[in-house]
Amino acid sequence: MSDLPVVVVLRRRFRALPHLLVDGVLAAVVTLVQLWPLISRDDPQGGHWHWWGYTVAVGASLPLVWRRRAPVTVLVLVLTLLSTYDLADDVARQPIWYGGLVALYTVAAYAPPWRRVTMLVLTIVGGLVLVGSSETALRGIVLFAAAYAIGRAAATSRAHAAALEERAARLERERRMEAERAAERERARIARDMHDILSHAVSLMVVQAEAGPVVVRSDPARAEAVFDAIAAAGRDAMTQLRRMLGVLRDGGDETSGDGGDGGDAAPRVPQPTIADLPVLAEGIAGAGLRVAFTESGRPRPVAPDCAVAAYRIVQESLTNIVKHSGAARADIRLTWEDDTLMIDITDDGPGAGRALPSGGRGLIGIRERAAACGGSATAGPRDDAPGFRVTALLPVAAS
Template sequence: MSDMQDLLTVLRRRAAALPPTLVDGWLAALVLVVQLWPLLSRDNPAGGPWHWWGYTVVVASAVPLVWRRRAPVLALLGSLIPSSLYDLVDEVADQPIWYGGLVTLYTVAVICPRRVRWVLLAAALGGGMLVVGSSETALRGIVLFVAAYAIGRAAASSRAHAAALEERAAQLAREREAEAERAAERERARIARDMHDILAHAVSVMVVQAEAGPVAVATQPARAVAAFDAIAAAGRDAMEQLRRLLNVLKEEEGPRGPQPTLAAVPALADQLRAAGLRVDCSNTGDPRPLSPDTEVAAYRIVQEALTNIVKHAGATSAGLALTWQEDALMIDITDDGHGREPALPSGGNGLIGIRERAAACGGSAVAGPREEGPGFQVLVRLPLAAS
């Protein structure tokens, strides 16, 4: 049974691949042979050959099938009208000349609009009842023509359904491609933000230490050595983080180290203390679980905010407060410097990156001058992971 279905599927595919004109030509030839067969295989009871009129009508009713797809209405009329004239002469083989009309009516049911279909079906049925010789023949003709019309409509519905499924599949494929492109864009933006944070932090620390090193060489050699150690440590840390980040861009999967999280914030504060910035850290409330993306975003936000203090604020001290609430983690970073960047909505790339990271996790971020005393404040709210 399965082999037969596979064979039918292959035959349908090969038939669908044939040129429509060739298929219609062979169909017209088949109808012609079938309707000529009674004239060729039977003897005329009156003696002699059959009347030429029968051959003419048979040929005239079969030829219109050649253009049934290009002009279905003309093909139907061109087949039915000659068929209705078949019995005008007595010396013809007794047979119904219906095959051409049935095929063209099927085509009309598949192709034509509803109003045209109904008009032609009514004309075919009404005209057939006028020319048939008996009620049995009329009933048989009605059943055949209605069946041909119904099969045509079923085929049209099946094709429309298949076309809708194909269009839906194509639309889903386009949506998947668009979503993949959007995901790739988000990933590229995330990688760009991470690279900006890593490089900005490392370079800022190294610049500060490099500027302080020559001053301390003559008077405080130990401090100069510490400055160079801090430069080397910042460079190594930046290289390690960049190497992990760039592994994501490789086509082949490589070993990926863990992304930095809030657990690495104390080490980050120690780097800045080595650069000469006093950093006071506090952690209040009961720590709650964060999603992996939010965990990384929290670290990057702290890193970017502290880097901005080193680069722009001219501050001597900074405060980092992590407050764990019932449904959110509040990150409050302040400094005592003069500040250079305006408030977050129109700020520089660093503050824009803080806002985007917070928004990507469903949180929010605001920044601006402190209400009390000199300095700048970055306040970020990140939602906690669901229990």
């Protein structure tokens, strides 16, 4: 609130006050103003003014305490009392119309259209009939018309301010909702990346670790390669996790250069893309699965998010093959067409029915990644041979 103008802050604090308190103070002020001609000077003939003048001055002011609750009733009561001011002869010849002005202002500001117009007409006509002096009548018409105009201006300003506040509140709600949706999308993206990185690395490490005790006794040289593969998978996973955590901590770009603020921070290398798929296939082959990588057609430019999605889709598909299929061979085929890149991953394993285990999100993440960059993905058992197939279509630049 300290950044708001002082006038705005004061206006908000004033509006926060109870209406009955504000109107009570206003009624007291009007009472004092209307009594002032009677208490500031004595009757020229000596003594005090007639008691009826005091009664009208006070009686035409006190109803203002309830002016917002019953504006028309208060106006009628005030004008009725004011019209009886001259019933007594020994009263100060002083127009006492402040209560009527405030009451008409309230009617103009809060009453429905037909009521406020009716009361304005009755007030002016009644004033012309009761006031004998044309000069006084003209002055009264000008004052009451001005009070009515000010009341309408206040009502219009209040309605405009309410509309602006409602619009600001609506925009704030929409901003919060959009921020929440963006946060949800970001959490989903981070969850997919964490799943792909950890699931892939851990699967390779488990497979290699299970084979380690066997080859240690029969083939020590191969056992050394197995342990090297486990270490390489762990290092790769740590590098990618540090990159992701660095982005989360610093809010930086994942494709920036060196990052981090300490000596142990991993360099922020670019995210893996289509060009890194042969290296991914070689790493999987080290786990005992024969992987063939083929590419046909002329490679085309793809959007950065599609390039990352292509790598993650292949990575998750190979992870599922290692974990669930029991396959001995996997094939990765990239087919470049005019406006699409088709990625086809197949295996020959007998465990196709277990490719999407209960509670797993691997294939769901594949479909989400493809859809996020304007493509699509399907997965299911192969029709031409035993095994499982994952096919993804991603958009590329037109030729």
